[in-house]
Amino acid sequence: MGTSRASARSVVFAPLDPHSRAETVVRRLTDAITFGLLTDAEQLPSETDLAAQFGVSRVTVREALVALRQQNLVETRRGRGGGSFVRAPTAAADRSLRSRLSELSLPNLRDTADHYAAVAGAAARLAAQRADADDILRIEEVDADVAGPLHRMERAYHLEVAAVAQSARLAREEIRFAGELGTLLWSPILQTADSTYDPHAEHRAITAAIAAGDGDLARRLTEEHIETAVERLVTLHLTLVEP
Amino acid sequence: MGTSRASARSVVFAPLDPHSRAETVVRRLTDAITFGLLTDAEQLPSETDLAAQFGVSRVTVREALVALRQQNLVETRRGRGGGSFVRAPTAAADRSLRSRLSELSLPNLRDTADHYAAVAGAAARLAAQRADADDILRIEEVDADVAGPLHRMERAYHLEVAAVAQSARLAREEIRFAGELGTLLWSPILQTADSTYDPHAEHRAITAAIAAGDGDLARRLTEEHIETAVERLVTLHLTLVEP
DNA sequence: GCGAAAACGTATGGCGTCAGACTTTAAAGG
DNA sequence: CCTTTAAAGTCTGACGCCATACGTTTTCGC
Known part of the structure; x- marks a missing residue:
């Protein structure tokens, strides 16, 4: 029985998810783009909408978008009609x-x-x-x-x-x-x-x-x-x- | 197809886990105690050990322990040989x-x-x-x-x-x-x-x-x-x- | 043209979480 | 009895994430 207690314990005390919320958002969006769910040149929801849907602050969404821009997965334009647009280079995906x-x-x-x-x-x-x-x-x-x-x-x-x-x-x-x-x-x-x-x-x-x-x-x-x-x-x- | 697209999108943009890390630790320990995996009068690992095993800081573990003490699920003693001990209120439960x-x-x-x-x-x-x-x-x-x-x-x-x-x-x-x-x-x-x-x-x-x-x-x-x-x-x- | 609107960009204060150093308590062992 | 030691308790500076503003850029509609 000692073994079972030990393994049960290791489950109880297992490490928490180490990812930050910004990282999680990056992964979700990267997934969606590489998956093809968000297609080339498609417009993402606005930062405000994304924040609301993910249940995070706009700051966190923006941090995620910075990462996506650095990986050339999205392109962001300002002003009315602006926003983030998918740039899906399939090789990178x-x-x-x-x-x-x-x-x-x-x-x-x-x-x-x-x-x-x-x-x-x-x-x-x-x-x-x-x-x-x-x-x-x-x-x-x-x-x-x-x-x-x-x-x-x-x-x-x-x-x-x-x-x-x-x-x-x-x-x-x-x-x-x-x-x-x-x-x-x-x-x-x-x-x-x-x-x-x-x-x-x-x-x-x-x-x-x-x-x-x-x-x-x-x-x-x-x-x-x-x-x-x-x-x-x-x-x-x-x-x-x-x- | 509109429906399937909509539900697929809702997956991508679904809300993140809203729980704080401290809350998650509280839930893990509460579960383990009510489960009976940690039995009455049993000693939990030290705060330092718990922090290492959960992959969180000691501050966060301590915050979780405060909540457990308030719910009368554990009792904490100081000094050498001290620590947090399970107080399973079986009768009240x-x-x-x-x-x-x-x-x-x-x-x-x-x-x-x-x-x-x-x-x-x-x-x-x-x-x-x-x-x-x-x-x-x-x-x-x-x-x-x-x-x-x-x-x-x-x-x-x-x-x-x-x-x-x-x-x-x-x-x-x-x-x-x-x-x-x-x-x-x-x-x-x-x-x-x-x-x-x-x-x-x-x-x-x-x-x-x-x-x-x-x-x-x-x-x-x-x-x-x-x-x-x-x-x-x-x-x-x-x-x-x-x- | 020109204002209104819609988006991104920036700034502030607060709270959660972190690592790390330090203090206090209380038991164990000489 | 007194030192050592292992634990909880406390403090500090930094960073992530938050809400809420306010500023800037661009386009749309008049």
Whole structure:
């Protein structure tokens, strides 16, 4: 029993998140830009709006924008009609993703992924129990969206499922994971590595299970879906750390 | 697609964690004490050690300890051999259980329970995949422990499973739930209502599934275990609100 | 043109958090 | 009994983050 007490203790006294709020905002925006969610030349919300949405002060938002300007990810113009505009050099984005990935420890990556799979799987299971016809249509619509890049659809799909599950807590968790890991997990730099990657087929299977009310199947498929994505990430991580 | 874009954006620009570092430390320690992980009269690490382990300054730890003293959760002595000692007010806590329960809304209770079942179930499944013989022995030991009150054993059992799953994040979630709901969920006031309540039998079944490496079964049993506990809570809630 | 409006830019005072040095208390050990 | 020692308690200067102003730049609408 001594060991279990020790490990339980190490959980209680584990270090707090060491990132400052400004750093977190930088990461969120960098994620959104490199993810392609904010596209080239697009205008960000005003500093005041960003501050309100992030729940931080304008000073902190400005500090984050300074960092983004230094990394050439945004350009800022003054005056009426001014603001910060995305300048997405895809090469730099790719570089930033790779550096973030190599900074993550492998155990940490797997732990986060386990947690993510637990939440996404539970959301899929609940969605199967609670979805009505309209919900199914909305989910299919998101998956069928071919307007944007593939990885954007990936994240939107999982968010939609979480919304259908009607669990405020699980939805909140999904949102947290999307910020923490989603950018890496569904990143385009992974998709070249494996030609068998077919998210639409996997999503259709999950959606079908949800529509059929088969919660256990929907969960299993979702977990496998995430697991294979994690394996791709781990492979890339290994090639980065030990080339 | 408008909807999916909107929800994706809301993820990027979602509010940051609003808690101060001191508040987070207070929550961690409160959870650990109400969980029973830090038992009555037990000594916490020194302020310096706590600061190092949490990765915060001593000032912040001290601020957290002030809050804990005000809530009568710890008592602090000065000088050599001094420090902060747990003061678990078990009697007072039990008296307030019913009022806490009737203040909880039913949807909120079910939502929290869904989340809890997702986490505990995932932990059981991972434990089945990762446990070795020693781990099984440790889990059995916890369940066999008849020294303390039943609800402490319950919480210790599920935490032990999470520890065996080797997931720091899931274990931390378990502790959070135990603080939030565990006191109610495994409370002795529920056990008189239903004579068929036999946690040891249910635990033995879960442990056997983990030992057999049957993750899906371990998860299903864990989910049912929690679900039945929740049903007892809901029943009691109804009798309290509409007697 | 020219004022109003909308954005970024700048400044101030206050609070939370930090590292570090120092003081006080009280037990342990010679 | 008295020194040592380990702990809580106190103080200081610096930095991050906050709200709230006020200033500056640019464009829009009249």
